[in-house]
Amino acid sequence: MPDVKVRKFLLTLEEILHEGGPPAATPLRRAAILAVIDNPFAGKYHAEIVPFMEDLKPLGLDMARRLIAALGTAKLVEAYGKGAIIGEAGELEHGALWHAPGGYAMRELLGAAKAIVSSTKKVGGPGARLDIPVTHINASYVRSHLDAMEVGVPDAPRAGEIVLALVMTTGARIHARTGGLAARDIKGEDGLR
Amino acid sequence: MKAKIRKIVTFVDEALMEQGQAIAPPLRRAAAVAVIDNPFAGIYQEDLSLLIDIGEELGHLLAGRAVAALGAEVQSYGKAAAVGENGELEHAAAILHPKLGTPFRKVLGKGAALIPSSKKRGGMGVVLDVPLGHKDAAFVRSHFDGMEVRVNDAPRANEIMVALAVTSGGRPLPRVGGLKTSEIKGEDGLR
Numbered sequence: 398m399p400d401v402k403v404r405k406f407l408l409t410l411e412e413i414l415h416e417g418g419p420p421a422a423t424p425l426r427r428a429a430i431l432a433v434i435d436n437p438f439a440g441k442y443h444a445e446i447v448p449f450m451e452d453l454k455p456l457g458l459d460m461a462r463r464l465i466a467a468l469g470t471a472k473l474v475e476a477y478g479k480g481a482i483i484g485e486a487g488e489l490e491h492g493a494l495w496h497a498p499g500g501y502a503m504r505e506l507l508g509a510a511k512a513i514v515s516s517t518k519k520v521g522g523p524g525a526r527l528d529i530p531v532t533h534i535n536a537s538y539v540r541s542h543l544d545a546m547e548v549g550v551p552d553a554p555r556a557g558e559i560v561l562a563l564v565m566t567t568g569a570r571i572h573a574r575t576g577g578l579a580a581r582d583i584k585g586e587d588g589l590r
Numbered sequence: 591m592k593a594k595i596r597k598i599v600t601f602v603d604e605a606l607m608e609q610g611q612a613i614a615p616p617l618r619r620a621a622a623v624a625v626i627d628n629p630f631a632g633i634y635q636e637d638l639s640l641l642i643d644i645g646e647e648l649g650h651l652l653a654g655r656a657v658a659a660l661g662a663e664v665q666s667y668g669k670a671a672a673v674g675e676n677g678e679l680e681h682a683a684a685i686l687h688p689k690l691g692t693p694f695r696k697v698l699g700k701g702a703a704l705i706p707s708s709k710k711r712g713g714m715g716v717v718l719d720v721p722l723g724h725k726d727a728a729f730v731r732s733h734f735d736g737m738e739v740r741v742n743d744a745p746r747a748n749e750i751m752v753a754l755a756v757t758s759g760g761r762p763l764p765r766v767g768g769l770k771t772s773e774i775k776g777e778d779g780l781r
Contacts, residue, residue: 403607
């Protein structure tokens with residue numbers, strides 16, 4: 398990672414046993430990994446920013462590996478999402494640099510997952526919270542897996558920083574019961590159904 | 591188990607740099623949080639022994655989770671609880687103070703110092719600042735610290751969230767003097 402300066406990582410692992418209904422036989426696990434990095438473009442408009450995507454690739458792989466380790470194995474991962482919070486001296490476009498390195502890192506380690514990695518981003522101050530959308534790794538329309546995980550770092554992003562986030566979960570919402578496409582009915586051709 | 595647990599959330603904070611200075615080895619801080627039913631929400635209960643027993647259970651469970659997540663030798667620790675709006679501060683006290691410390695220290699192997707603590711009542715997403723202090727000598731100044739934890743959907747009105755935190759070291763760049771780890775006598779838990 399020649400040009401990426403990481404100040405800290407924050408790993409969050411949620412284990413959900415129930416949410417008012419019958420406790421699940423297997424608790425749902427959701428994990429988020431956040432990296433706080435220097436924003437090399439902070440404070441000034443840079444027309445050319447694309448090369449930084451290449452620099453972020455090793456970090457994306459490192460973060461995806463940490464997530465899989467937190468959840469156990471890649472086989473357990475059923476849904477994912479990603480996001481970025483850009484500090485106030487940066488711009489939203491800097492967060493968009495995370496789409497390819499963050500998404501492809503997870504898809505690569507999860508065995509060529511077919512579905513697009515849902516995402517969100519914003520500009521915010523230290524402690525800003527981000528609701529990361531989460532969808533099934535092979536079929537975006539699987540309704541039981543449409544979920545979200547709130548993330549944030551108390552002391553980041555500072556003005557010249559970016560918080561990069563990846564999220565993975567082991568399954569459906571804990572009491573999913575609103576119908577729609579079920580995971581067992583996935584055709585797996587287009588990443589959607 | 592007496593505690594009715596809805597969820598357990600574990601946080602690992604790994605700091606590599608601070609103010610442009612590398613932190614070597616990186617400083618790790620881990621917290622484990624349990625969100626449980628408050629059996630006494632909405633009523634005045636004189637005898638809090640059920641919550642005291644729950645504190646003992648959680649001391650063991652959460653210490654195990656936090657230490658495993660830390661993956662390093664524990665230097666400092668802390669505990670905190672947030673009670674949902676239908677409970678009272680005394681419920682947090684019953685969990686944190688009488689019996690939680692013994693199993694927590696047992697998981698660590700040692701811990702002569704008082705476990706710093708904080709408590710509050712709050713709604714969902716309330717921020718808990720878990721105070722941190724050196725586990726063997728409370729006066730070690732480099733290890734006076736705090737770790738923020740937050741669970742966006744807890745505590746609900748009838749819940750309590752209980753947090754234990756452990757670290758691999760003090761603040762990232764300590765330089766305000768005071769008792770150092772190298773000077774710990776380790777007799778009284780203070781110095």
